[in-house]
Amino acid sequence: MRILELDAGNSRLKWRLLNGDTVASHGYLANSDNWLQGLPLLMGQVEQVDCARASIVSGRERFELLNAAIDRHFNISLQQASVKPDWRGVRVAYPGIGVDRWLAMLAANHQDRQTDKIVVSCGTAITLDMLNRDGEHLGGYIVPGIGLMKKMLHANTAQLPMVEMAASSVSPGKNSMDCINNGVLAMAAAMVNEQQTTHKDCVVYLTGGDGALLKPYINGECFYHPELVMDGLSFAFEEAVLG
Numbered sequence: 001m002r003i004l005e006l007d008a009g010n011s012r013l014k015w016r017l018l019n020g021d022t023v024a025s026h027g028y029l030a031n032s033d034n035w036l037q038g039l040p041l042l043m044g045q046v047e048q049v050d051c052a053r054a055s056i057v058s059g060r061e062r063f064e065l066l067n068a069a070i071d072r073h074f075n076i077s078l079q080q081a082s083v084k085p086d087w088r089g090v091r092v093a094y095p096g097i098g099v100d101r102w103l104a105m106l107a108a109n110h111q112d113r114q115t116d117k118i119v120v121s122c123g124t125a126i127t128l129d130m131l132n133r134d135g136e137h138l139g140g141y142i143v144p145g146i147g148l149m150k151k152m153l154h155a156n157t158a159q160l161p162m163v164e165m166a167a168s169s170v171s172p173g174k175n176s177m178d179c180i181n182n183g184v185l186a187m188a189a190a191m192v193n194e195q196q197t198t199h200k201d202c203v204v205y206l207t208g209g210d211g212a213l214l215k216p217y218i219n220g221e222c223f224y225h226p227e228l229v230m231d232g233l234s235f236a237f238e239e240a241v242l243g
């Protein structure tokens with residue numbers, strides 16, 4: 001069985017092709033790219049699939065584009081994940097939660113039911129969700145992501161430059177670029193570290209485009225899973241799951 005999994009965020013569309021249980025290939029398309037050109041290339045690259053499923057938080061229009069491309073290339077319809085408030089061991093704190101956050105929690109809960117967890121996605125937005133070992137979602141936070149914080153500083157001030165490069169330190173800067181770069185990374189790390197200190201024995205499950213950047217600054221136990229949302233998709237759509 002060849003399955004195309006899609007994680008459509010506000011900056012990028014991540015995809016992977018599963019051949020049975022194996023990830024055969026993966027990649028991404030930026031939202032700023034022309035999808036009318038990019039999607040046919042993506043579909044050509046993965047060849048025929050039996051099933052396509054998606055987590056979409058980037059709006060109806062993106063869904064329509066994806067669905068049309070999948071219909072045209074594979075003659076199948078796109079299965080879109082939607083939040084189920086009490087599903088496969090996870091009970092969400094509120095029904096309007098983003099489907100990507102829900103899927104990341106499903107995946108983390110599936111991997112480990114022995115510990116309390118902090119599920120963090122460091123993407124366009126940074127989301128942090130507290131999930132206890134019984135699968136109860138205790139609530140979370142949504143704040144601007146690292147790229148967005150830098151853009152907002154540049155867009156709303158006269159003197160602050162746009163900092164494109166990635167930070168490599170959280171030390172106080174001695175020029176504007178380092179003050180911004182290290183500062184926003186320090187903020188993101190502080191939010192996670194503060195929760196992990198407050199809630200003893202919590203393990204952090206980290207994902208998102210800036211997850212690898214953030215990981216070295218998390219003080220406690222932290223697992224980085226770049227495909228946590230797509231792992232959640234697999235689990236959410238699995239036919240027969242025990243537990």
Ligand SMILES: Nc1ncnc2c1ncn2[C@@H]1O[C@H](COP(=O)(O)OP(=O)(O)OP(=O)(O)O)[C@@H](O)[C@H]1O
Nearest residue numbers: 009010011012122123124125145147148208209210
């Ligand atoms: N190759 C890349 N292209 C674009 N952004 C990247 C890349 N690698 C890392 N990033 C970083 O990842 C961030 C976007 O992360 P990600 O792709 O996880 O977001 P998203 O899933 O689209 O957003 P969200 O889920 O918050 O809506 C960007 O702000 C950028 O800093």
Ligand SMILES: CC(C)(CO)[C@@H](O)C(=O)NCCC(=O)O
Nearest residue numbers: 057096097098099100101125142
């Ligand atoms: C917070 C984001 C943007 C993170 O991708 C997404 O999960 C979303 O659009 N959520 C909907 C609102 C919510 O989660 O409360």
